[in-house]
Each structure stands twice: as C-alpha cells, then as structure tokens.
Amino acid sequence: MYLILYIYPMKKLYIVRHAKSSWEDTELRDHDRPLLPKGIKKTGKIAGFLKKKNIKPDLMISSTAVRAYETAKIIAKELAYPLDEILKEPSFYHSDAANIQSCLYGLDNTINSVMIFGHNPTFTTLSNEFLPEPIEWLPTSAVVGVKIDTDKWEEMMFNDLETEFIVSPKML
Numbered sequence: 001m002y003l004i005l006y007i008y009p010m011k012k013l014y015i016v017r018h019a020k021s022s023w024e025d026t027e028l029r030d031h032d033r034p035l036l037p038k039g040i041k042k043t044g045k046i047a048g049f050l051k052k053k054n055i056k057p058d059l060m061i062s063s064t065a066v067r068a069y070e071t072a073k074i075i076a077k078e079l080a081y082p083l084d085e086i087l088k089e090p091s092f093y094h095s096d097a098a099n100i101q102s103c104l105y106g107l108d109n110t111i112n113s114v115m116i117f118g119h120n121p122t123f124t125t126l127s128n129e130f131l132p133e134p135i136e137w138l139p140t141s142a143v144v145g146v147k148i149d150t151d152k153w154e155e156m157m158f159n160d161l162e163t164e165f166i167v168s169p170k171m172l
Helices: 037-052 066-078 097-105 122-130 153-158
Strands: 011-017 059-063 087-089 113-118 143-148 161-167
Touching (some): 011 066, 011 122, 011 153, 059 066, 097 113, 097 122, 122 161
Parallel strands (some): 011 113, 059 113
Antiparallel strands (some): 143 161
16 A cells, blocks of 8 residues: 655745835935834834744845845845845836736746735735735735745646735734
8 A cells, every 4th residue: 555645736925015114315216215213123023923934935036126125134034044145126126016927927946935025006916916805005014925826936826825824013
C-alpha cells in the first residue's frame, strides 16, 4: 500500500500600502516624501503582526517612491528579509492595477510568495480583485494577504482565492 501525498499548488500575495508620509516640505517632489514618525511606528506594529504569522516572502517588490521603499525596509528588517534584495519597480509608482498584475504574471513560478509595496488608489483596486467583499480604501500600512490555488503566477486571476487576512494598524 502506498500513501499518495498531493501538495496543492499555492501562491501567496501580500499587498502592502505604504506608511503615512509627510507633506511638510512643500518643495519636495511627491516621489520623495519621507515617512512620518507615526507611520514608522504603525508599520512596526504591522511588521510584528506579520512576523507572528510567520510570513516569509520569497520576494519583495516596492515602488521606487521613498515612502513605499522605506515601508518595505521596515517590514523586511522585521521578517529577516535581506534589504538589498528588495526589488524597486518604477512602474509601481503612478501605476494601475492592470500593470501591477502584469508584473506579477511575469514572476518566476519558483517564487511562491511575493510582498508588494505601493500606493492608493491602485492598491485598493488591486486588493478588491482578490477579495470576496470589496473594501472602500486600503489604509496606510495595511496589508491584504491572499492565497491563490495555482502554481503559475500568470494563472492567478483564474483560480480559487482565499483571503488569508486583512490587517491595518488600527486593528492591532
């Protein structure tokens, strides 16, 4: 008698909106706005939550905007993800959900979990593509975690999805 173990293919996507950023310096380009201290603190709470859930992304991709990349670094540090391996994706800044999906479709299928960092309204729209009940607005530092029943990123929109969690700093 043989025991047949079937491992379901599974991809995991973590959609992270950047932390609260500063509008104080009116001379600064939007792309270059830094995080506020309270944004850093709230992202630290989120990072702690992700660590407790044993989230270990194979890949992190961030918008090139300072506020998104700084958010990625806070979470990466807490999750022991190498900071120099965070990919900066210029198209995530001022992008739409379809463009981000295209980037995800192109991921190597040996990558099983990816965490992306970016901006609203795009990240709310993108999140709603994966959620059974749409959300109105993805708050700063919030994360949507989704499990996708596939082994191919290019098929992610055509397979069963499961919401792993939706978390924001106010929930912690």
